[in-house]
Amino acid sequence: MLKVKVYADRMSQPSRAVIIFCKVNGIEFDEIKVEISKRQHLSPEFADINPFKKLPAIVDGRFKLFESHAILIYLASAFPGIPDHWYPADLSRRARVHSVLDWHHLNLRHGAAPFVLHTVLAPVFGLPLNPQAAAAAEKILISSLSKLENIWLKGSGRYLLGGLQPSIADLSLVCEIMQLELVDEKDRERILGPHKKVQQWIESTRNATRPHFDEVHKVLYKVKEIIRAKQSNQGDGVMQSRTKAPLASKM
Amino acid sequence: MGKLKVYADRMSQPSRAVLIFCRISGIDFEEIKVDISKGQHLSPDFTEVNPLQKVPAIVHGSLKLFESHAILVYLASAFTGIADHWYPTELSRRAKINSVMDWHHSNLRNGAVNYVINTTLAPALGRQLNPKAATEAENVLLSSLKTLEDIWLNGDGGFLCNGIQPSLADLSMVCELMQLEVLDERDRSRILSPYKKVLQWIENTRTATNPHFEEVHNILYRAKKKFEQQRARTAETRTGPSNKVDEHLDSICVIWMQSQDKVVLTEGNLCKRQENLTADTHQRKK
Numbered sequence: 001m002l003k004v005k006v007y008a009d010r011m012s013q014p015s016r017a018v019i020i021f022c023k024v025n026g027i028e029f030d031e032i033k034v035e036i037s038k039r040q041h042l043s044p045e046f047a048d049i050n051p052f053k054k055l056p057a058i059v060d061g062r063f064k065l066f067e068s069h070a071i072l073i074y075l076a077s078a079f080p081g082i083p084d085h086w087y088p089a090d091l092s093r094r095a096r097v098h099s100v101l102d103w104h105h106l107n108l109r110h111g112a113a114p115f116v117l118h119t120v121l122a123p124v125f126g127l128p129l130n131p132q133a134a135a136a137a138e139k140i141l142i143s144s145l146s147k148l149e150n151i152w153l154k155g156s157g158r159y160l161l162g163g164l165q166p167s168i169a170d171l172s173l174v175c176e177i178m179q180l181e182l183v184d185e186k187d188r189e190r191i192l193g194p195h196k197k198v199q200q201w202i203e204s205t206r207n208a209t210r211p212h213f214d215e216v217h218k219v220l221y222k223v224k225e226i227i228r229a230k231q232s233n234q235g236d237g238v239m240q241s242r243t244k245a246p247l248a249s250k251m
Numbered sequence: 252m253g254k255l256k257v258y259a260d261r262m263s264q265p266s267r268a269v270l271i272f273c274r275i276s277g278i279d280f281e282e283i284k285v286d287i288s289k290g291q292h293l294s295p296d297f298t299e300v301n302p303l304q305k306v307p308a309i310v311h312g313s314l315k316l317f318e319s320h321a322i323l324v325y326l327a328s329a330f331t332g333i334a335d336h337w338y339p340t341e342l343s344r345r346a347k348i349n350s351v352m353d354w355h356h357s358n359l360r361n362g363a364v365n366y367v368i369n370t371t372l373a374p375a376l377g378r379q380l381n382p383k384a385a386t387e388a389e390n391v392l393l394s395s396l397k398t399l400e401d402i403w404l405n406g407d408g409g410f411l412c413n414g415i416q417p418s419l420a421d422l423s424m425v426c427e428l429m430q431l432e433v434l435d436e437r438d439r440s441r442i443l444s445p446y447k448k449v450l451q452w453i454e455n456t457r458t459a460t461n462p463h464f465e466e467v468h469n470i471l472y473r474a475k476k477k478f479e480q481q482r483a484r485t486a487e488t489r490t491g492p493s494n495k496v497d498e499h500l501d502s503i504c505v506i507w508m509q510s511q512d513k514v515v516l517t518e519g520n521l522c523k524r525q526e527n528l529t530a531d532t533h534q535r536k537k
Contacts, residue, residue, distance in 0.1 A: 051402050052354075052398075052402070060343075063343045063346075065343075065346050065347070065350060066350060067349070067350040067353040067354055068353075069349065069353050070346050070347075070349035070350035070353055071346075073346065073349055074342060074343070074345075074346040074349075077342055077345075078342050091325060091328050091329050092313075092314040092316075092325075094325075094328075095314065095316050095321050095322075095324065095325035096314075096316065096321075098318065098320065098321035098324055098325070099316060099317060099318040099321035101321075102318040102319075102320050102321055102356070103303070103318055105353065105356035105357055106356050106357065106360075106361070109357075110357070147303065151302045151303065
């Protein structure tokens with residue numbers, strides 16, 4: 001039986017969710033690295049896998065699939081022995097998992113991803129930082145975190161929708177929030193700090209999927225260090241030349 | 252289990268998709284009108300049903316559910332006798348439909364909603380056009396239409412993902428595109444006419460779900476006429492922004508702006524009215 005091929009870039013939040021899901025559930029797969037920062041997602045070979053040129057994507061036999069939620073659902077359904085809490089068979093519980101997965105696109109993702117891109121990550125892709133876009137994204141991000149705190153994490157369970165164990169929705173959304181690791185510590189504290197349930201939920205999801213969660217997030221932590229180092233170099237540069245004209249950005 | 256209750260406003264595209272699906276599938280349900288233009292989605296009663304205060308939403312026994320795709324999938328799975336093509340049991344086919352429904356949120360929906368707001372609703376109220384927002388939305392919309400034409404409608408099926416019969420995805424997305432009916436006819440034609448497969452697909456979906464499709468869209472056609480009249484009036488008077496705001500059109504603006512607040516809040520493209528509405532909403536929530 002051919003192994004599932006997972007085309008992923010671990011810097012991509014939805015890629016991480018798919019990889020972690022596979023590892024936690026013992027799904028045998030080949031991880032095929034597609035580095036966005038090296039524009040590998042734009043290659044003709046990858047376009048053959050996913051004409052949208054986005055990650056993650058999977059190939060299972062002759063079947064090609066993209067959009068991470070569709071992938072998670074497919075994997076949870078197609079492979080035997082996946083614990084029910086990931087994607088419940090009960091239709092009502094399953095429907096609620098779908099509802100938060102759907103909400104995610106134009107809420108948490110729509111806020112978090114552009115916020116990180118426009119404050120920190122853009123230079124990695126050769127783009128300029130965009131404070132205006134960052135501010136707009138931040139509004140959406142904060143609104144989404146507030147809804148998570150007050151609505152989606154309501155109930156006695158530690159997971160979304162009052163769940164006692166994580167579902168694919170928890171994995172997907174927590175991987176999205178992890179991208180905020182890249183952002184300046186003060187900003188991160190300002191944005192996440194007021195949301196205690198959200199922070200607890202991130203920890204619960206991390207614990208439930210260890211050691212894979214941290215292992216898959218390693219590259220994110222590495223990039224975080226690189227960004228911090230660059231920022232403090234810039235800071236030193238500015239200190240030394242306070243009376244001179246401002247330095248051009250090194251990024 | 253009690254009868255299914257569907258909370259809907261027929262001016263809302265995803266509401267229409269759920270209503271049409273219920274009717275075409277013979278699902279027994281009660282339609283409960285939630286008039287967004289009257290702020291009914293903000294009532295404590297409706298907030299009890301959906302704390303996010305959006306339509307559509309359903310109540311089925313003890314289940315309260317919102318997000319139209321989740322609703323459609325639930326209905327297709329929970330009720331007996333639903334034809335398989337709506338949400339196939341075969342996993343890879345089902346996955347393809349999930350995939351296009353996921354794509355929809357940030358693409359077709361995002362583009363279509365913002366384009367209609369920034370080209371039709373704003374001028375209809377004598378507000379200043381925001382050319383930047385309109386252009387951005389148009390780009391997203393055109394890109395989505397091209398993607399539909401070249402990728403999702405690739406093949407001879409006549410429906411998305413080479414389907415020969417409609418799925419939940421077809422219904423959801425065609426209802427979204429129907430929104431463009433309220434545009435100026437020349438605009439609508441300019442935007443849609445290059446996409447032959449898309450146009451055919453809209454017709455196919457309409458045909459497959461008539462008479463329910465037409466009946467559920469009646470309110471939209473009425474709104475279309477009102478906008479046409481308003482445009483004609485504005486053209487005649489040529490005196491710039493009108494002080495007399497057509498109440499019905501105003502309320503339609505409210506519908507789209509309040510229900511789409513998340514997609515309108517980009518790049519500082521809020522028109523003054525939206526800022527007031529948002530402030531209004533916050534006030535009411537306190």
